Amino acid sequence: MTSKIAIIGSGPTGIYTLAGLVPARVPLSITVFEVEADAGKGTPYHPDINDQAMLANIASIELPPICENLVDWLRRQSDLELERLNVARAQIKEREFYPRIVLGEYLQSQFQQLIEKGIANQHVIDVKTRHRVVDIKLQPEDIQLTVRTPDGERKDYAFDHVVMATGHDWPETTEVKPGYFVSPWPARALKSIDPGSIAILGTSLSAIDALMTVSTAYGAFYLDASGQLQYQSSAAGEGFRATMMSRKGLLPEADFYCDYPYAPLQICTVE
Numbered sequence: 614m615t616s617k618i619a620i621i622g623s624g625p626t627g628i629y630t631l632a633g634l635v636p637a638r639v640p641l642s643i644t645v646f647e648v649e650a651d652a653g654k655g656t657p658y659h660p661d662i663n664d665q666a667m668l669a670n671i672a673s674i675e676l677p678p679i680c681e682n683l684v685d686w687l688r689r690q691s692d693l694e695l696e697r698l699n700v701a702r703a704q705i706k707e708r709e710f711y712p713r714i715v716l717g718e719y720l721q722s723q724f725q726q727l728i729e730k731g732i733a734n735q736h737v738i739d740v741k742t743r744h745r746v747v748d749i750k751l752q753p754e755d756i757q758l759t760v761r762t763p764d765g766e767r768k769d770y771a772f773d774h775v776v777m778a779t780g781h782d783w784p785e786t787t788e789v790k791p792g793y794f795v796s797p798w799p800a801r802a803l804k805s806i807d808p809g810s811i812a813i814l815g816t817s818l819s820a821i822d823a824l825m826t827v828s829t830a831y832g833a834f835y836l837d838a839s840g841q842l843q844y845q846s847s848a849a850g851e852g853f854r855a856t857m858m859s860r861k862g863l864l865p866e867a868d869f870y871c872d873y874p875y876a877p878l879q880i881c882t883v884e
Contacts (some may be wrong), residue, residue, distance in 0.1 A: 624655025653724030658717030
């Protein structure tokens with residue numbers, strides 16, 4: 614009897630789950646539920662959530678390849694597509710960091726390739742977009758999912774196995790008080806901030822994402838004659854000033870500069 618498997622979410626966790634199922638030699642019936650209209654990008658890398666200036670916190674060398682690795686996928690893109698993604702062909706490297714939305718495009722491409730491979734391997738794969746799973750019930754014989762369909766109706770499905778890959782869940786309203794945002798996402802909320810004196814609590818990657826989103830809305834970064842990075846506000850951004858505050862005074866560790874895999878230890882402390 615064919616096993617019926619549900620994957621709730623089509624972001625990175627859901628995609629890697631599907632990648633593990635596709636090589637199975639016995640036919641499977643796999644249903645992927647995705648609340649968004651387009652499957653395969655994942656909330657952390659979706660263009661509706663992120664700004665072009667927001668960088669992903671993972672390089673190609675750290676990202677397990679799915680059907681192909683990120684670098685190979687980027688290299689086979691056209692010049693026009695790379696320009697759209699704001700990626701310079703000469704800068705495509707294993708240790709390079711790219712905008713979050715680039716990873717979203719890559720993941721969606723891999724998701725589509727996995728579906729094609731799965732169907733060729735005699736699996737039945739059904740992707741249901743704009744479907745929100747609202748309840749899960751463990752039954753004596755199966756697992757029942759209650760799903761809200763795009764037209765607002767509720768429908769029940771029965772599965773043998775269910776994988777929850779729902780990932781991030783940001784609040785619908787990030788501006789909980791006038792001028793106070795609890796999250797940099799969705800980025801469009803930060804774009805609504807009027808130029809002025811802005812405080813950012815933290816100096817981590819999320820704080821840098823917030824800074825880049827707001828600062829590029831009211832100006833641009835450039836290299837001066839000496840090669841130093843400078844910032845110039847636009848006419849609309851007159852008066853813009855940002856201050857980042859950290860309890861420890863530390864920027865994120867640049868651990869991607871370490872050898873990978875790690876080089877053998879040559880000096881050991883005495884036990």
